[in-house]
Amino acid sequence: MRRPAYNGAVTDDIPDLTLQTFAKSFFAQGQKYGFRFEDYVRFVNILLDVAMEGAGKMGFEDHGPLPLQGDGIVIRGFIPEDRPLFHQWLSDKSGRHFLLSRSTGKSINVDELLDDPKNIVGIIATTDGLPIGSVAFLQHDPLQHKAELRKIVGNPTMRGKGIGKEATCLWVGHGLQTLGLKKIYLYTLASNLHNIKLNQRLGFRMEGLLRNEVLLDGTYHDVLRMGLIAESSETKAST
Numbered sequence: 001m002r003r004p005a006y007n008g009a010v011t012d013d014i015p016d017l018t019l020q021t022f023a024k025s026f027f028a029q030g031q032k033y034g035f036r037f038e039d040y041v042r043f044v045n046i047l048l049d050v051a052m053e054g055a056g057k058m059g060f061e062d063h064g065p066l067p068l069q070g071d072g073i074v075i076r077g078f079i080p081e082d083r084p085l086f087h088q089w090l091s092d093k094s095g096r097h098f099l100l101s102r103s104t105g106k107s108i109n110v111d112e113l114l115d116d117p118k119n120i121v122g123i124i125a126t127t128d129g130l131p132i133g134s135v136a137f138l139q140h141d142p143l144q145h146k147a148e149l150r151k152i153v154g155n156p157t158m159r160g161k162g163i164g165k166e167a168t169c170l171w172v173g174h175g176l177q178t179l180g181l182k183k184i185y186l187y188t189l190a191s192n193l194h195n196i197k198l199n200q201r202l203g204f205r206m207e208g209l210l211r212n213e214v215l216l217d218g219t220y221h222d223v224l225r226m227g228l229i230a231e232s233s234e235t236k237a238s239t
Contacts, residue, residue, distance in 0.1 A: 089154025
């Protein structure tokens with residue numbers, strides 16, 4: 001596959017085998033230097049910073065209060081009429097991650113999540129008003145200026161169209177610029193590489209790995225915590 005490089009030239013994708021060989025070589029060198037797991041995480045974050053600087057700097061736009069207008073979507077506030085849709089969206093396999101408590105590993109009740117005054121819930125809709133998903137800031141702490149980000153494209157036919165990325169950009173910008181958040185954090189399964197890559201492109205950095213944190217379908221899964229600091233978000237490319 002052909003893709004643009006940082007210098008504007010078009011190059012072929014580097015084969016996975018080459019990347020794996022390079023990674024194993026660095027891992028071996030790191031072992032010689034006494035790298036611990038957290039050192040590898042720090043290295044990856046620094047490497048991402050360098051790569052993002054090469055890709056160009058771009059901050060999150062300030063779209064003001066809700067509703068937020070994107071290119072192909074609108075994010076509005078939650079209304080009571082949306083409650084049945086939430087129950088529908090969060091009942092399938094994809095939706096249950098939205099409800100998972102990161103402190104207990106158990107699912108939160110849908111109504112409990114929606115009725116908690118510390119949670120700020122937005123509805124992703126098409127430009128003609130069709131609700132298709134949600135973004136939310138959970139456990140919003142106005143004193144510490146931080147909150148946990150969650151997102152879901154609830155309508156299966158709308159997944160894989162870049163809606164999650166656009167909605168996240170709008171919502172994070174809303175959190176930083178309008179709500180005054182200084183830190184936005186999230187949790188994702190360590191096996192969800194697509195979501196991890198999306199979060200990295202938006203400027204989120206890996207903060208730690210919680211091993212065997214949640215039990216799903218009889219199997220324990222590692223959970224990755226990622227965070228975005230307000231000061232550093234201005235240097236991240238949302239491309």
